[in-house]
Amino acid sequence: MAHSLLLVDDEPRIRRVLRLALEDEGYQISEAANGFDALAALRREPPDVVLLDLMLPDRDGFTVCREIRRNSDVPVIMVTARTDSHDVVAGLEAGADDYVTKPLVAKELSARIRALLRRVEPASTRTSDLYVVGDLEIDVGAAEVVRDGEVLPLTRTEFKLLAELACAEGKVCSREQLLSQVWGYGYFGDSRIVDVHIRRLRLKIEHDPATPKHLVTARGLGYRLVN
Amino acid sequence: MLAYGLLALGLSGALALVTFHVVSDYLTGQRVSSAIVETADNAAALHFGLFEAAPPCRPSRNNPGECTTVPIPRQAPDVMALLDGLPTTDSAASLLFFNGRWYSAAGQPADLPADMVNTAKSGTVVNRRIEVGGQQVLAVGVPLPRSGEAFFEWHPLTGLDNTLRTLKITLIFAALVTALLGLAVGRFASTLALRPLAELTQVAAAVARGRLDARLQAENDPDLGGLARSFNQTAAALEQRVVADARFAGDISHELRTPLMTMMNSMQLIQNHRTELPPVVREPVELLGDDLDRFRRLVIDLLEISRDDGGDQGLRETVRIADLVRAAADATAGRSITDVAEDAADLTMEADKRRLERVIANLVENAEVHAGGCKGVSVRAGGRGVIVYVDDAGPGIPEADRERIFERFGRGGGDGQSRGIGLGLAIVARHVEWHHGLIMVEDRPEGGARFIVELPTKSR
Numbered sequence: 001m002a003h004s005l006l007l008v009d010d011e012p013r014i015r016r017v018l019r020l021a022l023e024d025e026g027y028q029i030s031e032a033a034n035g036f037d038a039l040a041a042l043r044r045e046p047p048d049v050v051l052l053d054l055m056l057p058d059r060d061g062f063t064v065c066r067e068i069r070r071n072s073d074v075p076v077i078m079v080t081a082r083t084d085s086h087d088v089v090a091g092l093e094a095g096a097d098d099y100v101t102k103p104l105v106a107k108e109l110s111a112r113i114r115a116l117l118r119r120v121e122p123a124s125t126r127t128s129d130l131y132v133v134g135d136l137e138i139d140v141g142a143a144e145v146v147r148d149g150e151v152l153p154l155t156r157t158e159f160k161l162l163a164e165l166a167c168a169e170g171k172v173c174s175r176e177q178l179l180s181q182v183w184g185y186g187y188f189g190d191s192r193i194v195d196v197h198i199r200r201l202r203l204k205i206e207h208d209p210a211t212p213k214h215l216v217t218a219r220g221l222g223y224r225l226v227n
Numbered sequence: 228m229l230a231y232g233l234l235a236l237g238l239s240g241a242l243a244l245v246t247f248h249v250v251s252d253y254l255t256g257q258r259v260s261s262a263i264v265e266t267a268d269n270a271a272a273l274h275f276g277l278f279e280a281a282p283p284c285r286p287s288r289n290n291p292g293e294c295t296t297v298p299i300p301r302q303a304p305d306v307m308a309l310l311d312g313l314p315t316t317d318s319a320a321s322l323l324f325f326n327g328r329w330y331s332a333a334g335q336p337a338d339l340p341a342d343m344v345n346t347a348k349s350g351t352v353v354n355r356r357i358e359v360g361g362q363q364v365l366a367v368g369v370p371l372p373r374s375g376e377a378f379f380e381w382h383p384l385t386g387l388d389n390t391l392r393t394l395k396i397t398l399i400f401a402a403l404v405t406a407l408l409g410l411a412v413g414r415f416a417s418t419l420a421l422r423p424l425a426e427l428t429q430v431a432a433a434v435a436r437g438r439l440d441a442r443l444q445a446e447n448d449p450d451l452g453g454l455a456r457s458f459n460q461t462a463a464a465l466e467q468r469v470v471a472d473a474r475f476a477g478d479i480s481h482e483l484r485t486p487l488m489t490m491m492n493s494m495q496l497i498q499n500h501r502t503e504l505p506p507v508v509r510e511p512v513e514l515l516g517d518d519l520d521r522f523r524r525l526v527i528d529l530l531e532i533s534r535d536d537g538g539d540q541g542l543r544e545t546v547r548i549a550d551l552v553r554a555a556a557d558a559t560a561g562r563s564i565t566d567v568a569e570d571a572a573d574l575t576m577e578a579d580k581r582r583l584e585r586v587i588a589n590l591v592e593n594a595e596v597h598a599g600g601c602k603g604v605s606v607r608a609g610g611r612g613v614i615v616y617v618d619d620a621g622p623g624i625p626e627a628d629r630e631r632i633f634e635r636f637g638r639g640g641g642d643g644q645s646r647g648i649g650l651g652l653a654i655v656a657r658h659v660e661w662h663h664g665l666i667m668v669e670d671r672p673e674g675g676a677r678f679i680v681e682l683p684t685k686s687r
Binding site: 011016017018020024104105107187188190191 | 481484485486488489492493495496499523526527544545550554555558580581584
């Protein structure tokens with residue numbers, strides 16, 4: 001089944017050419033020229049992935065991203081002008097799952113989308129699909145995290161990150177490792193993606209996100225999940 | 228500054244020399260005349276003892292030896308008693324030639340030069356500096372009334388010589404002290420006067436090195452204010468110009484990104500369906516694709532280089548340098564080319580991975596595309612931390628080009644074609660500098676060039 005993709009960009013030529021190229025890669029494309037249309041399209045027919053340009057005429061991409069996150073866990077890839085601008089961190093903090101920079105090519109974008117849509121793959125060493133960390137129950141099979149009988153509202157990427165850390169069973173996972181397993185990046189992936197996602201995860205699973213008990217930082221090495 | 232010292236030395240030396248001559252002439256003259264007067268007095272006293280009442284002629288400096296009266300000698304005078312009876316305030320020895328023989332209270336007639344004795348005997352007062360028993364003395368000869376007879380005394384000069392020696396030492400010392408003072412004053416004055424120029428030199432050098440925001444502080448200096456102001460204006464204009472150029476390049480590349488995206492994605496679509504194209508357009512499409520790729524790289528490089536002009540953004544994280552170099556170099560070359568020394572394997576630094584990747588990737592790509600292939604990348608511990616060598620098999624870089632190749636669009640020498648439009652090495656230089664590292668290039672003994680990147684493991 002073809003994955004559906006919502007293209008949000010105010011530049012008609014960009015939408016046209018990306019539609020052509022991405023359709024050729026096998027995606028089903030819908031378009032929105034501004035933030036308002038994007039949110040409407042999202043409500044009407046939720047896509048599998050949103051490609052969101054941060055420069056929009058009516059409201060900035062960060063606001064749109066936060067609006068999307070309010071009631072959807074759809075993977076969002078934002079399009080930024082530059083790698084080392086503050087936009088990247090701001091966009092990730094607004095809830096984006098990943099980012100690409102202009103000029104982007106459909107083929108690279110397709111690789112990013114595939115990585116985001118990939119489900120958590122059961123590793124051969126895994127003995128169970130259910131991990132318990134403190135008062136959290138992480139059910140890999142159902143892609144759910146439950147606390148006191150309540151399902152926590154994690155995005156798909158947040159869940160994948162948590163699941164990878166849970167699978168390590170207390171061992172430290174380096175940022176490179178997590179970037180590769182969750183986002184499909186090689187050595188030169190942007191480790192800020194991991195850092196911001198860890199912050200977002202802490203807000204959702206820690207009782208006191210400022211002094212995390214479960215999702216702890218191993219200085220200079222990476223992160224680990226402890227009881 | 229040294230000139231001040233030399234000038235002071237010359238002036239005070241000349242002054243000391245003149246002073247010494249004047250004083251020594253005066254003192255010697257005084258000494259000589261007092262010696263002559265004393266000897267003449269003694270000669271007069273002898274005259275009374277040796278001759279009858281007729282008064283002796285009193286010689287003076289003005290009319291020495293004009294004694295014409297012929298005196299009458301006393302009968303059998305006790306010459307030695309007379310000599311011994313002379314006052315000996317100053318004289319060291321007295322000699323008398325009388326009645327055809329020498330009488331001596333002290334001293335030997337032999338010590339007197341013969342011509343001096345003859346002059347005195349012939350009626351002329353003489354004085355001369357002679358050496359007796361190793362001592363400088365002033366010998367004075369006064370003729371006696373009868374021709375062929377004379378009285379001699381010598382007066383020690385030790386006192387005068389000591390005085391003159393003391394004077395000499397004092398003057399030399401004074402001249403040296405004056406010279407040193409002159410040197411000090413000169414130094415003080417010149418540093419005071421030249422301080423603004425020293426600052427100008429420093430600031431101009433800083434601007435030349437690329438620190439375009441360097442400015443002179445001396446705008447309020449009454450002497451150099453004008454120069455400082457125009458220098459600062461020039462520097463400001465230069466800085467504006469450079470920033471504007473960089474911004475222009477950045478803005479253009481920004482604008483180019485949208486059409487570039489359209490072209491690249493369209494081209495990708497076309498290439499995905501290459502087989503469906505009529506054969507006649509396949510080659511043009513291929514050419515178009517290649518140039519589009521070069522165009523994309525250029526725009527990306529321009530963005531990269533104008534990015535840094537827009538301020539120092541970047542991420543620093545702890546990176547194992549050897550891992551990064553291996554990942555970047557092997558991926559760029561498409562084969563395993565990295566050799567890591569054992570002691571360098573675990574070295575880490577605070578680095579921006581993306582920038583450092585560009586450094587290694589650009590160097591390896593430069594070697595692969597323009598210089599006959601990369602002959603290996605090695606990571607060694609050394610310098611201020613880690614040294615990375617990227618070797619190629621090209622013709623090497625001539626000494627004269629070794630700085631220029633790291634400038635924007637600084638083509639390598641030789642066949643200008645092969646190095647392409649070089650932003651790659653300019654980006655390398657900038658990113659290495661961003662990491663407080665050093666980049667150099669030298670010849671490999673085996674031929675080809677070796678690019679050397681030194682990175683500090685402890686970043687500031």
